[in-house]
Amino acid sequence: MGRPRTSLIDLERITTVALQLVDEDGEFSVVAIARRLGVQTASLYHHVDGRDGIVELLRERVCADIDAAALDAADWREALAGWARSYRAAFGAHPRAIPLLMASPVRAPRVLSQYERAVGVLLAAGFPQGEVMKVIIALENLILGSALDLAAPQPMWVLTDEAKTPMLARALAASPPADRADASFELALAGCLSHLADLRDDLAGA
Amino acid sequence: MGRPRTSLIDLERITTVALQLVDEDGEFSVVAIARRLGVQTASLYHHVDGRDGIVELLRERVCADIDAAALDAADWREALAGWARSYRAAFGAHPRAIPLLMASPVRAPRVLSQYERAVGVLLAAGFPQGEVMKVIIALENLILGSALDLAAPQPMWVLTDEAKTPMLARALAASPPADRADASFELALAGCLSHLADLRDDLAGA
Incomplete structure (x- = not known):
């Protein structure tokens, strides 16, 4: 890991300010980030790949709080449950970022590698390749x-x-x-997971 | 029902314009509605109960496409599934309204009466009073x-x-x-409903 280099520190400051703006207004603009950082808009573009690049920085920042290590649990249901709970907490800390992130394709490598791990868990559990993304999206909807x-x-x-x-x-x-919010989430999560267990038995079975 | 009176026609025009703005930008302002309608902002306030009033008009408009009659199905799982599918379609038609509507309390009488019907279905199915809102919120999350x-x-x-x-x-x-979006929703919905059936048997059982 090591300490971030200078350019990364800049990216971190840009991301922090962008996330502040999104938390406040549900949106950000490159101009508003530059203004808050006290730099020229043009100089920001030396560091980031435009607006889409900043969205991906936001995605990496928010997703950094997801406990991807939960996916290493021996039992696949436990693995998905732990991942889902920390995923919910990470995005729940920045609810106004959710529509923004859902409206833009995932390209951030560190986030894609989290998906890779989740796919791996489902394949190892016996889900057929064609079902894996449906399962992940079902959990993400919830x-x-x-x-x-x-x-x-x-x-x-x-x-x-x-x-x-x-x-x-x-x-x-x-x-x-x-009491309601957590209980509702746990109820739906338990429902999804037990249904997935049945589904997996049907699909992988025989 | 009959034909709407003049003031209702005005509310409908206000709602239509507010929903256009939300569909375009994820937000609306009273000023922007007035501008698009070609009227003074002050005159809009004669018709609506401020910004919150307009949010409730938006909620009624979006929720009008929910098939509340689905809740009359004889089987409670079928009733909830039909309601959930049309609820998803209604909000899926205006995704940018979702964060706005979720950030503001439900006060629109016609929407509250839809919740009343959903609560009635769950009580009739045997869910204890203290579980009903959790079940509804779990389904809404999904x-x-x-x-x-x-x-x-x-x-x-x-x-x-x-x-x-x-x-x-x-x-x-x-x-x-x-294929993914619908399949993922149906997968999670089926999971929730079958888990609810087990839960109801446990809670109502004995």
Whole structure:
């Protein structure tokens, strides 16, 4: 690993400022990054591969908090569950980056290598090659929907006339908001994983 | 139902323009709506309850395409699956509205009444009151993550050096992008629903 060289330090500062802007506004511009760094816009382009390059720097930064080592767990379900939980936490820390990152293709090598490991886990578990990306995307849908939900306002439902939605009023009262987000994610994750286990047995079986 | 009155027609025009802006930019402002409608900003405030009011108009508009009648299906799993599929399609048609709507509490009466129906389905199926919102949120996480994914670029993974991620390269080649989004959603949905069936048996059982 070693210490980053000068150009990397610059990339780190650019990424930090870009992420601050995205956390604040859901967007960034090269001009706004330059302004905040106190440099000329043109000089930024010496360091980064345009706007798309900055998006990939953001992706690497956010994904650096994913515990890819979780994928080394002996049991594939445990491996995917650990990866999914840390993936959710990493993106949940920057919910406004989610739409931005989902709208742009993944090209960052370090992020692609995380996918490579996840693919490896599923292949080793016995999933056929043609099913692997579907499984990963299914988990990501759940992870990213839940990460966005981590930033939801509390309360998320404001009943203007409880008499009109009495069952909803009682259901909301019966489960405190603080308990819901994690429980909902774990419920959907457990559902996905147990279904995947059945699917794998069907596909790999015989 | 009848024909809308003048003020409703105005609300519809306001909503249409706000949704156009969100589809284009992921955001709207009252000023931008007024400009596009060719009216004074101040006069817009005679019709809507500020920015939050417009968010709720957007929510009602997007949710109007959810097939709430699907919730009347005799089998609760079928009811939830039908609702989830049309919910995904409705939000998938306006992916840039998703972060905006998830960041603001639900107050629109017609949307709250859809939740009331979904709560009713789960209670009738035997889910305890304290579990109902968790189940709904779990499904929504999956639905909204998948709806965002419907707007993902194709290809979503661009391998700069295939030799570094050979398993990912083969997994991507083995499943065409066009097949993945729906298959991934159905996989996660089936997983959630079958897990919910087990959970319900455990909770309601005995």
